[in-house]
Amino acid sequence: MIDSDSVKNLAGHPFDRRDFLKVLGWGGAAAALSGCGNTSIEDGKETVVSYVEAKDYVIPGVAVYFNSTCAQCDAGCSITGKIREGRVLKLEGNPESPINKGRLCGLGQAAVQHHYNPDRVREPLLRNGDKGEAISWEKAYALINEKLAGVKGEEIALVSGDVSGHQKVLLGNYMDSLGSKNHFVYEAVSPAVVRAANLKFYGVEMPRYRIDKAKVVLSFGADFLGTWVSPVHFAQQYAAFRKGVDGQRGVLIQAESKMTLTGANADRWLAVRPGTEGILALGIINALGVATGDVAELVKDYDKVRVSRETGVEPSNIDKIAAILKLRSPSLVLVGSAAEGYQHGLQNAAAINLLNQVLGNVGKTIEAPVSVPFPQMAPAKGKTAALKDLNDDLAAGKYKVLFNVATNPVFTAPASYKFRDNMAKAGFKVAFAHYLDETALQADLVLPLDSEMEDWGTHVPEYLADTVQINIQQPLMERLHANTRGFGDILLALVKQRRAEEYKAFDDYYGYLRSAVLQNKAALGGAGSDDDTFWNDTLSNGIVKLSGASGALSLKVDVSGLKLPTPKEIDEQYPMNLIPAVTSNLRDGRHTNQPWIQESPDPLTTIVWDSWVEMHPKMALQLGIVEGDIVKVTSKTGSVSAQVYLFPGIHPDAVSIPIGRGHDAMGRYAKGYGVNPFEIMDAVFESATGELAMHETRVNITKTGQRVIVVKDEGPAGGRQMGRKIAARMSTDQVDLSKEV
Amino acid sequence: MSVTNLLDNWAAVRHFHPIDDKPHDPYKWAMAIDLDACIGCNACAVACYAENNLPVVGREKFKHGQVMHWMRIERYWDEDGRDYPDQGFQFLPMMCQQCEAAPCETVCPVGATNHTQDGLNSQIYNRCIGSRYCSANCPFKVRYFNWYDYPTTENVWPAEMNYQLNPDVTVRGKGVMEKCTFCVQRLRAAEVTAKGEGRIVREGEVQTACQQSCPTGAISFGNLVDPESRVHKQWQAQQVDLDKDMQEKNQKEGGSDLRGYRILEELRSYPSVMYLERVRESAV
Amino acid sequence: MKDIREDIAWAKINQDVMKSLENPRPLYWVILFFAVLAFGIGIGCEVYQYQMGMGVANLDNPHVWGLYIATFIFWIGMSHSGTLLSAILHLMHADWRKPIYRFAEAMTTFSLMTAGLFVMVHLGRLWQFYYAVPYPNERWVWPNFQSPLLWDAMAIFTYLSSSVLFLFVGMIPDLAIARDNMQSGWRRKLYTLLALGWEGTDRQWRNFRVTYLTIACFLIPLAVSVHSIVASDFGMSQQPGWHVTSFPPYFVAGALYSGCAAIITLFIILRYVFKFEEYMTLPILKKIVRLTFAIAMVWTYLNCVEFASVWYSHDAVSKDLLIQKMTGPYAPFWWAMIFCGSIVPLIFAIKRFQTNIPVLFATSLLLNLGMWLERWMIVSPTFSHGYYPWTWDHDQWPSMIQWGIVFGSFGWFTLLFMVFCKMFPSVSMYEVKEMVYHRSLHLKQNGTVEQGVH
Numbered sequence A: 001m002i003d004s005d006s007v008k009n010l011a012g013h014p015f016d017r018r019d020f021l022k023v024l025g026w027g028g029a030a031a032a033l034s035g036c037g038n039t040s041i042e043d044g045k046e047t048v049v050s051y052v053e054a055k056d057y058v059i060p061g062v063a064v065y066f067n068s069t070c071a072q073c074d075a076g077c078s079i080t081g082k083i084r085e086g087r088v089l090k091l092e093g094n095p096e097s098p099i100n101k102g103r104l105c106g107l108g109q110a111a112v113q114h115h116y117n118p119d120r121v122r123e124p125l126l127r128n129g130d131k132g133e134a135i136s137w138e139k140a141y142a143l144i145n146e147k148l149a150g151v152k153g154e155e156i157a158l159v160s161g162d163v164s165g166h167q168k169v170l171l172g173n174y175m176d177s178l179g180s181k182n183h184f185v186y187e188a189v190s191p192a193v194v195r196a197a198n199l200k201f202y203g204v205e206m207p208r209y210r211i212d213k214a215k216v217v218l219s220f221g222a223d224f225l226g227t228w229v230s231p232v233h234f235a236q237q238y239a240a241f242r243k244g245v246d247g248q249r250g251v252l253i254q255a256e257s258k259m260t261l262t263g264a265n266a267d268r269w270l271a272v273r274p275g276t277e278g279i280l281a282l283g284i285i286n287a288l289g290v291a292t293g294d295v296a297e298l299v300k301d302y303d304k305v306r307v308s309r310e311t312g313v314e315p316s317n318i319d320k321i322a323a324i325l326k327l328r329s330p331s332l333v334l335v336g337s338a339a340e341g342y343q344h345g346l347q348n349a350a351a352i353n354l355l356n357q358v359l360g361n362v363g364k365t366i367e368a369p370v371s372v373p374f375p376q377m378a379p380a381k382g383k384t385a386a387l388k389d390l391n392d393d394l395a396a397g398k399y400k401v402l403f404n405v406a407t408n409p410v411f412t413a414p415a416s417y418k419f420r421d422n423m424a425k426a427g428f429k430v431a432f433a434h435y436l437d438e439t440a441l442q443a444d445l446v447l448p449l450d451s452e453m454e455d456w457g458t459h460v461p462e463y464l465a466d467t468v469q470i471n472i473q474q475p476l477m478e479r480l481h482a483n484t485r486g487f488g489d490i491l492l493a494l495v496k497q498r499r500a501e502e503y504k505a506f507d508d509y510y511g512y513l514r515s516a517v518l519q520n521k522a523a524l525g526g527a528g529s530d531d532d533t534f535w536n537d538t539l540s541n542g543i544v545k546l547s548g549a550s551g552a553l554s555l556k557v558d559v560s561g562l563k564l565p566t567p568k569e570i571d572e573q574y575p576m577n578l579i580p581a582v583t584s585n586l587r588d589g590r591h592t593n594q595p596w597i598q599e600s601p602d603p604l605t606t607i608v609w610d611s612w613v614e615m616h617p618k619m620a621l622q623l624g625i626v627e628g629d630i631v632k633v634t635s636k637t638g639s640v641s642a643q644v645y646l647f648p649g650i651h652p653d654a655v656s657i658p659i660g661r662g663h664d665a666m667g668r669y670a671k672g673y674g675v676n677p678f679e680i681m682d683a684v685f686e687s688a689t690g691e692l693a694m695h696e697t698r699v700n701i702t703k704t705g706q707r708v709i710v711v712k713d714e715g716p717a718g719g720r721q722m723g724r725k726i727a728a729r730m731s732t733d734q735v736d737l738s739k740e741v
Numbered sequence B: 001m002s003v004t005n006l007l008d009n010w011a012a013v014r015h016f017h018p019i020d021d022k023p024h025d026p027y028k029w030a031m032a033i034d035l036d037a038c039i040g041c042n043a044c045a046v047a048c049y050a051e052n053n054l055p056v057v058g059r060e061k062f063k064h065g066q067v068m069h070w071m072r073i074e075r076y077w078d079e080d081g082r083d084y085p086d087q088g089f090q091f092l093p094m095m096c097q098q099c100e101a102a103p104c105e106t107v108c109p110v111g112a113t114n115h116t117q118d119g120l121n122s123q124i125y126n127r128c129i130g131s132r133y134c135s136a137n138c139p140f141k142v143r144y145f146n147w148y149d150y151p152t153t154e155n156v157w158p159a160e161m162n163y164q165l166n167p168d169v170t171v172r173g174k175g176v177m178e179k180c181t182f183c184v185q186r187l188r189a190a191e192v193t194a195k196g197e198g199r200i201v202r203e204g205e206v207q208t209a210c211q212q213s214c215p216t217g218a219i220s221f222g223n224l225v226d227p228e229s230r231v232h233k234q235w236q237a238q239q240v241d242l243d244k245d246m247q248e249k250n251q252k253e254g255g256s257d258l259r260g261y262r263i264l265e266e267l268r269s270y271p272s273v274m275y276l277e278r279v280r281e282s283a284v
Numbered sequence C: 001m002k003d004i005r006e007d008i009a010w011a012k013i014n015q016d017v018m019k020s021l022e023n024p025r026p027l028y029w030v031i032l033f034f035a036v037l038a039f040g041i042g043i044g045c046e047v048y049q050y051q052m053g054m055g056v057a058n059l060d061n062p063h064v065w066g067l068y069i070a071t072f073i074f075w076i077g078m079s080h081s082g083t084l085l086s087a088i089l090h091l092m093h094a095d096w097r098k099p100i101y102r103f104a105e106a107m108t109t110f111s112l113m114t115a116g117l118f119v120m121v122h123l124g125r126l127w128q129f130y131y132a133v134p135y136p137n138e139r140w141v142w143p144n145f146q147s148p149l150l151w152d153a154m155a156i157f158t159y160l161s162s163s164v165l166f167l168f169v170g171m172i173p174d175l176a177i178a179r180d181n182m183q184s185g186w187r188r189k190l191y192t193l194l195a196l197g198w199e200g201t202d203r204q205w206r207n208f209r210v211t212y213l214t215i216a217c218f219l220i221p222l223a224v225s226v227h228s229i230v231a232s233d234f235g236m237s238q239q240p241g242w243h244v245t246s247f248p249p250y251f252v253a254g255a256l257y258s259g260c261a262a263i264i265t266l267f268i269i270l271r272y273v274f275k276f277e278e279y280m281t282l283p284i285l286k287k288i289v290r291l292t293f294a295i296a297m298v299w300t301y302l303n304c305v306e307f308a309s310v311w312y313s314h315d316a317v318s319k320d321l322l323i324q325k326m327t328g329p330y331a332p333f334w335w336a337m338i339f340c341g342s343i344v345p346l347i348f349a350i351k352r353f354q355t356n357i358p359v360l361f362a363t364s365l366l367l368n369l370g371m372w373l374e375r376w377m378i379v380s381p382t383f384s385h386g387y388y389p390w391t392w393d394h395d396q397w398p399s400m401i402q403w404g405i406v407f408g409s410f411g412w413f414t415l416l417f418m419v420f421c422k423m424f425p426s427v428s429m430y431e432v433k434e435m436v437y438h439r440s441l442h443l444k445q446n447g448t449v450e451q452g453v454h
């Protein structure tokens, strides 16, 4: 009989996880038979499956919960999966993680649709002309071995997204075993320039931001509530910030050319002429009037009149911002992707960071991060420059074998790279893939991966909210498809081809991982407990928390070399700036095939299932464009056509198209919806870091004469409430927050 | 099956408004949503899809207004002729307000939508004949009709995707009305557990799916008649009374400095969801 | 202008009317063909909708009601003039009612039957319609007696059954005539059955008169209540544009209006198709036209009352909706309604048009178009522009499926009506005789008239 103790055991520890998985597997099969769920009260197709022979640990109707890690973005939130009858049903936040404290964003929750996705690759596929032919894993491994034979290390390259933890270690070992140093870590959307600016000004790439301690947050295009670095964590800080320190509600000011979700939540949103963020920052320093020495010298020409002329921000607003920053301290100034996406991105970011130094925020709301004690597990951070390098090499025909994992460069490379063609020059291309996305389609061999809910792993987030944490990824149910494999398992099999001796002790990646963790038991805080207990506790917690040493931040201000260009003249042929928007639903487009994501309205425009060209109503009026007009957006590189959405939260000199849609592969929910702005992005680079300057593309807009109804949640009333008190608002001087519960 | 029986039954169904002879006891589920905390991120809406088996209808049907999101995030801004929405937006999560005197209930010809003893507006899918009168009479327009048979519609729940469905929640077929239930399956489970242990559900013991996911904790949910609950304390601090169509605090000279309000309160449907006004800094 | 001949022989009346059961003009068959065609299209659309779900109608959230409900009200309205006028005129001893009341009552019955279809067509789960019926059941599950929709269902059912009864009872003496004039065949059997053994004895006549009068008395308040209840579906709700106190009289007036207009249309058709020129005379038509004009003005007045009360009230939402109706996407339809409903009937004020058949035919169709538009303009704008601005919806229009079913309903009605008129005497023989008798008493005393048979 099942008593309450065994229920506790389920929720807690002592039983073998692999045994449990077998049970889950059984349950999964049973669920498949019963068709639970996909029956309605009408169709009468329910089949009742008997559970009289249910194994221990499966109590029909009682959910069990397992902790793991969200892999939908790099923030590294911890998840708790709800499992019933062997199926994972729902993901919730793990309250024990300092990053997300039990919460989860929409994208994170949609991971179950990644796992159950009908378009997942299920078999190893070998290219045969235009088709993929299913082959066995033995054959696939043998083929890789064969293709690598006689190939020199420098002729082998691997391109991946961000990677950390034991997968990173194993991946490194494999590349070593091949004698290759060509691991390109590429993320289409990453704060690489900001990291460089941070290093210059704070001495660290990614400090710890304390929005919750700040009284004023001035953000230059950092969409920390939507997409930036660790949004769920920052959203929680934001909530505390709004409640206020000492009862004084935090003030958020956002300066950017296209409104982000964070901008939409600001008390004051400033429409900045694209690329002039740094000038505005220097203007504010000037208006503060507290700078001395080099800094004072630097900003002395940035008076209100000039700054206002160049940035489009009214002088009165510059005064107000300076006044409030002076009055309420500490504050926090953030620099985000909007400021870094220009040729002078680093200068922009540096000017903005300088503001923090001037305001004395460093050390108060900007704290030193903890350092990860196992550097080999620390995250390899993606850069767009990596793709540029890889592309140049591919174009030069340097590589005979190319591996690809967890990134989709064919989709996210600017069209002018001709990445697809260059990739073809590599003799043999292997993609580790979940879907047949644009890149996998170009591969010669596609190896189907387990989903994050079937696989083992460890992850170390780049942004650590509190202490160092190593996040555990573990299967929440048995694999759905017999012929997918974990990324770690594949790596292990491949590395064994080279170094059989070294790895012969490990049957599979699980064994490797367990032994790797247990080897460092003491360092991981498990001194004193026996192996099994420690291992089970680790899996049960889903997180290993360690105390890491906090470094010191550099307080010295070095403004040498800081020089901002004067804003560009308007180009007659391409008068507008294209802002490829990163939205909280879609990010870089790797999850577009999850229908919850497609149908989750964009928070600002409420558009679903499609791309749009966002344009200021004033500019649209000039061009005679109304909502729903299909326009052609043309850059030097190419053109795309999409529907117009009129939105006042954008600078009139800019138009914006979201990233993430416009797939021509990947699956039924992604393919054919919208357009891909990478197709018209000019190859312009940040001058100091070589990162792609994503906001530097200039475009012009022409009407095509077609018009559609924009598919969105908002009705014809738009953002208006028509005098009904629906979403009400008070100003801080009317309201007394101190009485609140 | 006498007429007396008939009238008794009917009266029992109809009489759970907050009136003196039938107080909510021991539960009255209610919410408070802080618009100053809500950032409009949609996490709650996705959580609702996951928890309540909501179909993704796809582009074409969305275009025809046939979306099924029980929770929708509305966003408003001042369109007072300024060039930019430079004072920020107001995001508003809107779902069934679980009205105490729900206009949707009285009009349903078959009594498929009713008030429960614990203060919910319930929807009996089996009983619904799809007349849509309830939706016609809902001032908030938060009722969603199954215009198609989504379970059998292509690509709504194709093979494997259906494994995600929550077995605690019915999958609705064509022709049935549905809406936010305050995650009634979670409430019932908690109520039954508590009953078995001879107590009432404690504060924090049960969360709605939207509340649980919300990164900013904008949504609080609980038992309004439990003085220990946060919701109770919030409603009280904001001086919002469930059974008023105009709050006393608002009648004071110069209005109120409290943020709590209910939407379209003047229509006397007595919503169970209190919103807290968005705040905007006056210094910038 | 020729009225019914006062010296017409009773046998001739029988002959003329009975002829309508045999050989109508060819137009009859043309009409029947198109009716069947339209009905077939409607059926096709409904089958498709039943299979696919209501979504194919292009209704949406929150625009959950559309043409089905509008057309439902239209047909209910259409039903009003027939029976109601017949009963009122009967009580008032207006003899000009006699040649036309039969088809008018048939019109009532069949429009009710058509309206009933829309209740079904509209349901999301048509196969569960009986949940709305208060049948005794083990679980004590009753419908919700609080819902106006339920009152509606009951009112319509009562009205339909009473109307059928009224029509049938009034037809008994004529059925006997038909029985007696028919050669053998299934028709004769049918008439024999339906005539209930009518012999025309004194006792039968006495009972007949009392029964008929009683039903007439019962029907008048019933008919008024039916459309008042339909009005309650809207008036009792909370929505802007619907929550209007004057809705019941407004609906009743609208109903009488469209009913009268339909009587004119059908009068003209029957008169031609069944060669009833002798009985459906122009003076009768003139009386109906004048009545219609009066009702049109009442309807116009009630419209103004509604606009004025919205205009002067502090209900900003209703005001907003009214402006939206006049200027928004529905404006062309709304103004068409005003034109057809209030301007077109002014033609009736001109004497020379009161008996001009082509003009009257065209006008009556326009009036009915206007009244159909009125119903649509009550239902849809409120959904598209209600309390909650976020959910406004100005882009969705009825799909071809919705139109197809609406179209089909006209086919269905015409089919029933035309078949009825060919199956049963659509002019009351015995009452026309009464009328002629009363008008020709002086002639009769001279004994110059052929003895009629009845």
Ligand SMILES: Nc1nc2c(c(=O)[nH]1)N[C@H]1C(S)=C(S)[C@@H](COP(=O)(O)OP(=O)(O)OC[C@H]3O[C@@H](n4cnc5c(=O)[nH]c(N)nc54)[C@H](O)[C@@H]3O)O[C@H]1N2
Pocket (backbone or CB within 6 Å): A048
């Ligand atoms: N999916 C689905 N679920 C359903 C239903 C459905 O249609 N579909 N139907 C519902 C209905 S209507 C019902 S009644 C329930 C039935 O649900 P249960 O009451 O659970 O029915 P059984 O499984 O038939 O019987 C329960 C146990 O009683 C044991 N048993 C048999 N005889 C005796 C005896 O003499 N003494 C004792 N102590 N035990 C005995 C049997 O071996 C069995 O293990 O299921 C309900 N659940």
Ligand SMILES: Nc1nc2c(c(=O)[nH]1)N[C@H]1C(S)=C(S)[C@@H](COP(=O)(O)OP(=O)(O)OC[C@H]3O[C@@H](n4cnc5c(=O)[nH]c(N)nc54)[C@H](O)[C@@H]3O)O[C@H]1N2
Pocket (backbone or CB within 6 Å): A044, B126, B127
């Ligand atoms: N072989 C076998 N026979 C059994 C049993 C068994 O275990 N094995 N169990 C016995 C027991 S315990 C029971 S209770 C009976 C159950 O026997 P039944 O009462 O026949 O039960 P079901 O087949 O579950 O449901 C009957 C029908 O009700 C419909 N329905 C669902 N909801 C509604 C609604 O709201 N209104 C209406 N009108 N219909 C609805 C369903 O679609 C279904 O067609 O079977 C008994 N017979």
Ligand code: SF4
Pocket (backbone or CB within 6 Å): A070, A071, A072, A073, A074, A075, A076, A077, A100, A103, A104, A105, A106, A107, A108, A109, A230, A231, A232
């Ligand atoms: S922020 Fe990233 S890691 Fe966190 S829940 Fe969302 S997608 Fe997952």
Ligand code: SF4
Pocket (backbone or CB within 6 Å): B037, B038, B039, B040, B041, B042, B043, B044, B045, B073, B091, B093, B213, B214, B215, B216, B217, B218, B219
């Ligand atoms: S999850 Fe919270 S913050 Fe996000 S939209 Fe919902 S209520 Fe607002």
Ligand code: SF4
Pocket (backbone or CB within 6 Å): B095, B096, B097, B098, B099, B102, B103, B104, B105, B121, B137, B138, B139, B140, B141, B142, B143, B179, B269
């Ligand atoms: S919000 Fe609408 S659906 Fe919910 S109880 Fe109120 S009237 Fe009914």
Ligand code: SF4
Pocket (backbone or CB within 6 Å): B107, B108, B109, B110, B111, B112, B113, B127, B128, B129, B130, B131, B132, B133, B134, B135, B176, B177
């Ligand atoms: S749609 Fe269903 S719940 Fe709504 S009124 Fe009609 S029968 Fe009742």
Ligand code: SF4
Pocket (backbone or CB within 6 Å): B047, B048, B051, B052, B070, B071, B095, B179, B180, B181, B182, B183, B184, B208, B209, B210, B211
């Ligand atoms: S309470 Fe539950 S059902 Fe209602 S919106 Fe939230 S998650 Fe959805």
